[in-house]
Amino acid sequence: MHLAVDRHPGGMLVTDHRGGTEVVPAAAFPAYVVAQEGRSTPPRWVWSDTALWYPPLLRAGLRVERCHDLRLVEAIIAGAEGRAVRSFAARPRAALAMPERQSAALFDLEAEPREAERTPPAAELHAEQLAALARASTRAPGALALLAAAESAGALAAAEMTFTGLPWSAEDHERLLVEALGPRPAAGERPVHLAALAAEVERQLGVRPGSLAIDSPPELVAALRGAGIDVATTRSWELQRQRHPAIAPLLQYKTLSRLMTANGWNWLDEWVRDGRFRPTFVPGGVVTGRWASDGGGALQLPRQVRSAVRADEGWVLVVADAAQLEPRILTALSQDAEMARAGAGVDLYQGIVDSGAVDSREQAKLGMLGAMYGGTTGQSARVLPRLQRVFPRAIAYVEEAARAGERGETVRTRLGRTSPSPGEEWRERQLLAAAEGAGESERRDARTAARGQGRFTRNFAVQGTAAEWALAWMAGVRRRLWSAEGGPLARQPHLVFFLHDELMVHAPAARAEEAATALREAAADAGRLLFGDAPVTFPVTVATVQRYSEAK
Structure with a gap:
């Protein structure tokens, strides 16, 4: 059974799989969802954009089992049919804002689009997409429909990971920044360790102190050439081939500068709240189907800051990595x-x-x-x-x-x-x-x-099939963790992080093995789902740790 939902002047217009409709007041919608999810077979919710519809339900303490994300599925079908994505799915994606930045209104959905851009009714779009998925099945029966389901499940997981957040110690992060860079500098100034390295580079290159714009690649290349170092770029791999006393401090400067820029104090101020980093994942954000992130650099967390990812007291991080995916x-x-x-x-x-x-x-x-x-x-x-x-x-x-x-x-x-x-x-x-x-x-x-x-x-x-395997793995882990026990999402084992071939679960210490088993079994199931009985294994290594940095 599926239930398609749209905005309506009276609240939410719900259309069932037989075409029957009812209007549910916005204030009563959470209770309606609870009742539907309590059925022996929960419905598949059909909506325009999971990033728009699901966060309000999560804030109300709810979780849904399945959905059909019309926006994501439209992109899949358009690619298969060799046409442009329709306008309703080409508009800017709804933002998964942090909970503390959300409006107090339960369903304060995006402003109404102009008439020419308005999304067609969800039930109508769903029927069109089901027909398109059926047409595509002539090449590989059921394959594209399975991809649509997996992509939609990934969207639910992405919203849940943003909502619960990744456990993050701001104190530990601050400490590692001070150790690496020195005390927090005043606005517009370099941290003392960076300043010292820049001065050493200038000294080794024989230029006047304070005259080198070390963060400007053209000026740095000119200074390096002026010192007799034959380079075309300032990329680290090219610098590492050089033999000059300026290279070692320059490479160290580049490493620390990246830390300062990507995950320094400004990043910490903006992205970590109440012991949580809440990245905004973008399912299907890359043409191959790989995820992207919209702010926060979720898919580029350097090893330098992973020690700040720390489980809550009495909890653990269960980290699984798919080997050579x-x-x-x-x-x-x-x-x-x-x-x-x-x-x-x-x-x-x-x-x-x-x-x-x-x-x-x-x-x-x-x-x-x-x-x-x-x-x-x-x-x-x-x-x-x-x-x-x-x-x-x-x-x-x-x-x-x-x-x-x-x-x-x-x-x-x-x-x-x-x-x-x-x-x-x-x-x-x-x-x-x-x-x-x-x-x-x-x-x-x-x-x-x-x-x-x-x-x-x-x-x-x-790469695209690896992304599909990862979606199936994620969906399997999510299903297993939830089926074990009900209650609020953040009080039971739950997914908190995803990085292409790696999943992380935040779990009560007493349930760590249960989470590890879910990660292993879901990986095996994902292989069978995509490849049947092909003699290919997809092993995952699982580590139960207090800090992310301890997992590898």
Whole structure:
């Protein structure tokens, strides 16, 4: 059963799966949701945007089991059909603001859009989307519908993680900043440790104190060249190849400067409240289906600050990491039996070494990354032919995806998410290069553009399918944790963080093993859900810790 909900002058207009409607006053809507969720089979809520509809219910102490997010599913269907996203889903996404910044009104939904932009009724859109998902099933029965359900479940998890927040000690964060940077500086000034490093760089480069704009890449490159250091950029990998006494303090300055900029005192003031960091996750924020974050840098928490992620007293953090997820996804997609055997244990890279394909774990890792991301130089390119001999199906899979991209074709993930077609500029380059009388410059530009598109499609299916596996894993963990015990979300084990191939649960210490079991079992179920009985394992390592920094 599904229940579609829309705004209505009298409250909420609810349309059931038979087309029956009723208007529920806004004040009574939470009680209505409780009654529906209490059924033996809870409904699937159909709404325009989970980021808009779900937070008010969470603030009212409620949780829903399932939903259908019309906005997210529209993007999936549009990609599969090769068309633009409809206007209702192209408007700016609703913000998942922190609870303390929300209006006091229970359902203070976004302002009414202009008439031309108004979202069609949820029930009408749902019927259209179900028909589109059914049409798509001719390629892979039920696959796109499964993706729609998984994407919607991810949206529920994202809202819940923002609502509960990640346990964060502002005191510990402040302490690590002081240790790394020195006392908090006045506005516009550098912390003392950064200032000292900048002065040392100036001294080693032989420039006048205070004259170097060290944070300006062009000026820094000019100063480095003036000191006889041949660099084209200030990227760390390029600096690390140089041998000069200015390099060590400069690299240290860059590391601490990133900490100051990304997670310094301003970040702490803005994002941590009442012992919680509440990031805003954006499900499907990347074209491959990977998540993004809207402020707070949730998907880029550096190791330097992870010791500030600390469980509440009497609670623990249960952190699970999927081992070598993308190579395992490639194994399942390509049905490479030899690579499946190599990945039978926890460490697939060591399994590749044991197969005789390469000599070291580092070679295995670099070779696989090169295969999946298009590494054409260095050690990854040298190792690739050896991998191709031992694992021909896996390497052929990504090579075929790359060739499809070079031809301007699209590729699909396991569940049917479709890569975007190259734009008009790309196609114009190819036409110019193929035209009679085209010069070498036009042909070179076309080849460069084609190879770029090939590198994108080479990884799209692997990365996108890994994102689908992660959604299925997350949905399974969420279901298991909730089914164990009722009550407010924040008083039972609950998901608090997600990072591509990593999940974190905040759990009472007495229920840590239950959370660990849920993480392991859901990972195995996610593999079966996507790949059936394929002989590919998806092991996860689980650590029960007090601080995030202790997990690895």
